[in-house]
Amino acid sequence: MVGEGSEELLVSVRELAHSLGQTSLRAVGRQAEADRAVPPSLSEAFAQTGLDLTADPEPDGAGLGVGGLYAVGRELAEGDPSLAAALLLPAWLRHLSRAVNRPLTALSLDPAALDGQSDQPVVALLAQGEGSTLFLAPEAMALAESAPERPGESVGLSAAGLVRSDRPQASAVTAGGDAKRLWREGVLLAISLMLGAGRAALNTAVTYALTRKTFGQALTTYQGVAFPLADAATWLEAAEGLTERAIWLHQSGDASAQQAMLCALVASRQAAFKAGDEAVQTLGGAGFVSEFPVEMWFRDAVAAGALTGRLDRFTVLLGEEVAS
Amino acid sequence: MNWEWTPQMRQVRDFLRYFAKTEIRPISRAADVAHEVPISFLKKVKALGISMEPIPASVGRGGDGEGVGEEQDAKRVRQTNRIAVVAAEEMAWGDAAVIITLPGPGLGGPPVSATGTPEQKERLFGVFSDPEPKWGAYALTEPEAGSDAAGIQMTATRTKGGYILNGTKTFITNGARAEWTVTFATVDRSLGRRGQRAFVIEKGQPGLEPGRIFDKMGLRASETSEFSLVDAFVPDENLLGGEAYYEERQAKGFRVAMATFDSTRPLVAAMAVGIARAALEEATDRLTQNAALSLGTPLAEATRARLGQMAAELEMARALVFEAASMADARQPNAKVASMSKAFSGQVAMAICRQAMDLVGSVGALGDSLLEKWYRDIKVFDIFEGTAQVQRIVISRRLFEEAGAER
Numbered sequence: 001m002v003g004e005g006s007e008e009l010l011v012s013v014r015e016l017a018h019s020l021g022q023t024s025l026r027a028v029g030r031q032a033e034a035d036r037a038v039p040p041s042l043s044e045a046f047a048q049t050g051l052d053l054t055a056d057p058e059p060d061g062a063g064l065g066v067g068g069l070y071a072v073g074r075e076l077a078e079g080d081p082s083l084a085a086a087l088l089l090p091a092w093l094r095h096l097s098r099a100v101n102r103p104l105t106a107l108s109l110d111p112a113a114l115d116g117q118s119d120q121p122v123v124a125l126l127a128q129g130e131g132s133t134l135f136l137a138p139e140a141m142a143l144a145e146s147a148p149e150r151p152g153e154s155v156g157l158s159a160a161g162l163v164r165s166d167r168p169q170a171s172a173v174t175a176g177g178d179a180k181r182l183w184r185e186g187v188l189l190a191i192s193l194m195l196g197a198g199r200a201a202l203n204t205a206v207t208y209a210l211t212r213k214t215f216g217q218a219l220t221t222y223q224g225v226a227f228p229l230a231d232a233a234t235w236l237e238a239a240e241g242l243t244e245r246a247i248w249l250h251q252s253g254d255a256s257a258q259q260a261m262l263c264a265l266v267a268s269r270q271a272a273f274k275a276g277d278e279a280v281q282t283l284g285g286a287g288f289v290s291e292f293p294v295e296m297w298f299r300d301a302v303a304a305g306a307l308t309g310r311l312d313r314f315t316v317l318l319g320e321e322v323a324s
Numbered sequence: 325m326n327w328e329w330t331p332q333m334r335q336v337r338d339f340l341r342y343f344a345k346t347e348i349r350p351i352s353r354a355a356d357v358a359h360e361v362p363i364s365f366l367k368k369v370k371a372l373g374i375s376m377e378p379i380p381a382s383v384g385r386g387g388d389g390e391g392v393g394e395e396q397d398a399k400r401v402r403q404t405n406r407i408a409v410v411a412a413e414e415m416a417w418g419d420a421a422v423i424i425t426l427p428g429p430g431l432g433g434p435p436v437s438a439t440g441t442p443e444q445k446e447r448l449f450g451v452f453s454d455p456e457p458k459w460g461a462y463a464l465t466e467p468e469a470g471s472d473a474a475g476i477q478m479t480a481t482r483t484k485g486g487y488i489l490n491g492t493k494t495f496i497t498n499g500a501r502a503e504w505t506v507t508f509a510t511v512d513r514s515l516g517r518r519g520q521r522a523f524v525i526e527k528g529q530p531g532l533e534p535g536r537i538f539d540k541m542g543l544r545a546s547e548t549s550e551f552s553l554v555d556a557f558v559p560d561e562n563l564l565g566g567e568a569y570y571e572e573r574q575a576k577g578f579r580v581a582m583a584t585f586d587s588t589r590p591l592v593a594a595m596a597v598g599i600a601r602a603a604l605e606e607a608t609d610r611l612t613q614n615a616a617l618s619l620g621t622p623l624a625e626a627t628r629a630r631l632g633q634m635a636a637e638l639e640m641a642r643a644l645v646f647e648a649a650s651m652a653d654a655r656q657p658n659a660k661v662a663s664m665s666k667a668f669s670g671q672v673a674m675a676i677c678r679q680a681m682d683l684v685g686s687v688g689a690l691g692d693s694l695l696e697k698w699y700r701d702i703k704v705f706d707i708f709e710g711t712a713q714v715q716r717i718v719i720s721r722r723l724f725e726e727a728g729a730e731r
Contacts, residue, residue, distance in 0.1 A: 153691020
């Protein structure tokens with residue numbers, strides 16, 4: 001997935017991110033959602049780990065490239081997706097800003113922003129600081145000086161800056177190979193959040209099913225519970241594999257990278273939803289209340305998917321890619 | 325099957341459609357954020373006489389399907405369940421959490437109607453003649469007994485003049501504010517379902533220890549709570565139906581608990597239909613405004629196909645709801661169709677809400693759209709009043725029973 005000699009480093013970074021996610025992020029996730037903010041102590045702890053990649057002399061984080069960003073995001077998101085988005089967005093924006101040679105403060109992944117058929121606003125992820133908003137679609141990109149609104153109520157990812165944003169002017173839109181490349185890199189942020197959220201929810205549901213008894217038996221002994229969890233695990237495994245393959249093709253400069261990333265996105269949205277839904281269902285009433293965080297992760301997964309706009313846009317595009 | 329819409333049903337639909345649009349929907353977001361329904365609204369609906377009270381279908385007002393002798397009563401009962409589901413859909417279109425919070429006996433009503441003594445009915449339902457909003461509640465689920473309702477652990481130990489109750493109940497709608505709560509406990513765990521009894525726990529009951537009020541994924545304006553009973557003495561007059569009732573019909577305790585669901589599952593299903601209809605209408609309106617349905621593009625074709633599928637599935641769900649309610653009005657056993665309506669409506673409504681949020685694009689995830697709220701609200705319709713898995717158990721069991729009976 002990454003350059004020669006970087007594999008060991010990537011494994012270490014992934015393990016560190018996983019550990020941080022399961023301890024520090026997991027511990028404060030619910031409170032961060034209520035506060036709609038990252039606790040300052042967590043920001044400091046995150047910076048000390050080096051996972052924010054600010055001290056890295058290499059532009060893409062120790063030469064790990066976007067694959068490294070994805071790996072860190074995926075592992076942190078398994079701890080808490082909302083905090084992962086908030087903590088890692090600055091690093092992601094730095095990475096993308098080098099490509100467009102402009103400082104960035106917000107990222108929009110909804111292709112509707114660039115389709116020219118509507119004046120409806122879209123959603124962006126907003127980081128602190130000043131700079132442009134980068135609008136990414138699978139076929140085109142745009143930069144704009146629009147000032148997104150401040151965060152408000154949303155279905156999920158509440159600790160991150162999920163905001164409304166005006167669309168860029170049509171004249172600012174550019175298309176071509178660079179735009180597609182940037183979309184593939186930007187959309188990995190959303191994919192990492194979805195897959196991390198889905199995995200967190202599924203793991204919690206599996207643990208619950210092992211220990212919870214009903215009608216005198218563990219939940220795992222009922223096909224009505226076990227099979228949906230098995231399906232969800234299969235979807236997640238496939239989506240994770242598709243994503244890593246898409247990253248490898250992208251970094252290899254392969255012509256099929258665009259189709260692969262579209263597949264990864266479509267699969268990740270469905271897999272994350274399925275995992276979140278089945279997790280809440282497995283826990284029943286306990287899954288619907290805040291006693292367990294699965295309902296929050298389920299909402300986070302849906303919010304991360306919504307960041308990328310309508311699912312149909314990608315399935316239509318994927319169909320066109322396949323047909324061509 | 326009676327598919328006819330009576331004049332009363334049309335009247336209820338038209339009035340509540342107007343009421344939901346002008347009175348419920350406008351407070352929906354604020355109530356969700358505040359995690360409560362404004363008391364001024366509750367007083368208003370109380371004064372207007374609007375409530376959500378189903379007549380227990382399988383049990384009837386005379387108890388267990390018996391005793392409705394007068395033609396006038398029979399006529400009234402024959403459309404009550406259909407009127408209730410029509411009302412539930414319309415009001416849930418406005419806001420499901422708000423209507424769950426409407427004053428009245430709530431889920432506690434059906435078991436009191438079904439098995440209560442005349443004195444108990446007069447005493448317990450008499451509470452609601454008060455001009456101030458009052459609530460009843462129903463406590464069956466325990467921390468270790470959810471779907472497995474037959475395995476409840478709350479104990480009831482016989483003592484002079486009553487019972488001593490110990491245990492914890494959870495996920496009780498309107499539980500903290502209820503004047504009384506129908507509460508299920510077992511006099512002997514080894515007897516299983518036959519050992520269960522239904523008691524009425526009144527507000528202020530000695531030994532009643534209030535527990536948490538839960539934060540939830542959705543239906544946030546609705547109160548969901550838990551309580552414990554610690555050596556709580558409950559007098560004989562609060563054993564629902566009295567001692568003689570259980571002596572005559574030993575297995576009745578659990579059947580009382582389950583009969584409640586035969587009448588309430590279609591109501592819950594109707595509410596899911598109402599939420600889904602709201603989401604489908606909202607998505608269609610937005611897409612029409614955005615010219616997203618313009619002919620000629622693959623995306624527009626995909627959009628139309630999805631809207632068509634959503635609309636068809638919504639009609640299927642509504643048909644099942646109506647059938648279950650109609651069977652109840654006709655006094656036909658409706659447990660299978662009631663479960664079908666609940667299982668199908670819950671899952672279809674969830675799919676519709678999810679797709680509606682997706683169809684409008686990324687802004688559907690933000691709080692200035694009710695789509696994200698409906699998406700959060702709808703999940704529990706696949707869980708409470710019996711999870712999707714439990715509905716399938718009921719449906720399949722009835723299927724197998726019917727097949728066996730035909731051989």
